[in-house]
Amino acid sequence: MKAGTxxxxxxxxSAFGRVVETAFELVYPRSCxxxxxxxxxxxxxxxxxDGVSSGFRVxxxxxxxxxxxxxxxxxxxxxxxxxxxxxLRETARGDDALCRFCLRKTGASEFAxxxxxxxxxxxxxxxxxxxxxxxxxxxxxxxIAARLYFESRRRVLTAFxxxxxxxxxxxxxxxxxxxxxxxxxxxxxxxxxxGVPCWTKTVRRIRATPPxxxxxxxxxxxxxxxxxxxxxxxxDGPLERLKGKRILLVDDAFxxxxxxxxxxxxxxxxxGVEAVCVATLARAGLGKGRRL
Numbered sequence: 001m002k003a004g005t006x007x008x009x010x011x012x013x014s015a016f017g018r019v020v021e022t023a024f025e026l027v028y029p030r031s032c033x034x035x036x037x038x039x040x041x042x043x044x045x046x047x048x049x050d051g052v053s054s055g056f057r058v059x060x061x062x063x064x065x066x067x068x069x070x071x072x073x074x075x076x077x078x079x080x081x082x083x084x085x086x087x088l089r090e091t092a093r094g095d096d097a098l099c100r101f102c103l104r105k106t107g108a109s110e111f112a113x114x115x116x117x118x119x120x121x122x123x124x125x126x127x128x129x130x131x132x133x134x135x136x137x138x139x140x141x142x143x144i145a146a147r148l149y150f151e152s153r154r155r156v157l158t159a160f161x162x163x164x165x166x167x168x169x170x171x172x173x174x175x176x177x178x179x180x181x182x183x184x185x186x187x188x189x190x191x192x193x194x195g196v197p198c199w200t201k202t203v204r205r206i207r208a209t210p211p212x213x214x215x216x217x218x219x220x221x222x223x224x225x226x227x228x229x230x231x232x233x234x235x236d237g238p239l240e241r242l243k244g245k246r247i248l249l250v251d252d253a254f255x256x257x258x259x260x261x262x263x264x265x266x267x268x269x270x271x272g273v274e275a276v277c278v279a280t281l282a283r284a285g286l287g288k289g290r291r292l
Contacts, residue, residue, distance in 0.1 A: 142185030242271035
């Protein structure tokens with residue numbers, strides 16, 4: 001008798017849940033956070049713009065349409081793991097591959113960081129996501145971007161074994177004018193996915209620089225030289241905590257690699273970091289004839 005009562009109760013709850021979901025759908029129809037198109041047949045209720053911060057984790061399928069999820073990522077081996085250029089297919093080994101420039105190198109790498117892992121090229125859906133992140137103050141979008149990134153790069157992140165996540169810092173003036181710090185949002189969300197700390201104040205920008213997009217390609221490294229420093233004994237703890245750690249450095253886009261390289265130098269030279277992997281949504285700057 002008791003089992004029958006429980007079955008009836010569960011049935012009533014299920015029916016009530018469907019009514020609530022239908023009502024919610026009428027008031028807050030689900031739409032994709034990237035393209036704004038209506039999501040048909042999403043997996044869970046609460047996928048509308050107001051349902052993300054409720055007490056349960058909304059599936060990505062209820063937040064981003066299937067088309068955008070497929071279009072936002074390419075296999076990790078598409079990019080050279082050392083510099084992010086387009087890799088040679090014949091060098092692919094699992095998630096790792098090298099480009100023709102890095103394949104020829106026998107000595108030290110041109111970069112101080114150890115790996116760079118873009119999710120896609122800076123075009124189409126991924127470009128739209130990066131641009132929307134730069135102007136959306138709601139951290140929910142950064143959480144969605146981090147989940148998309150983690151979904152597509154879980155294996156390489158697990159293999160790297162990061163101890164902490166560090167965002168590329170913005171200059172305070174630019175942050176004030178834009179009112180959005182997308183690398184900070186993205187790094188914090190990705191740290192939650194990985195279950196490691198996010199040290200948002202570890203690296204600070206100590207010199208205002210023109211945007212890299214406004215600087216000639218050849219001058220980009222010079223533009224950011226000496227522009228970053230490590231915080232000592234503030235916010236995220238003492239500088240000594242970095243020694244021997246493996247750091248995931250997060251930015252929304254990677255172009256020449258000059259900024260990430262400068263920060264990796266600082267982390268390794270002054271912080272004693274063991275390894276740095278750059279996690280980025282988009283790989284830009286791969287135009288004809290361009291070298292890093």
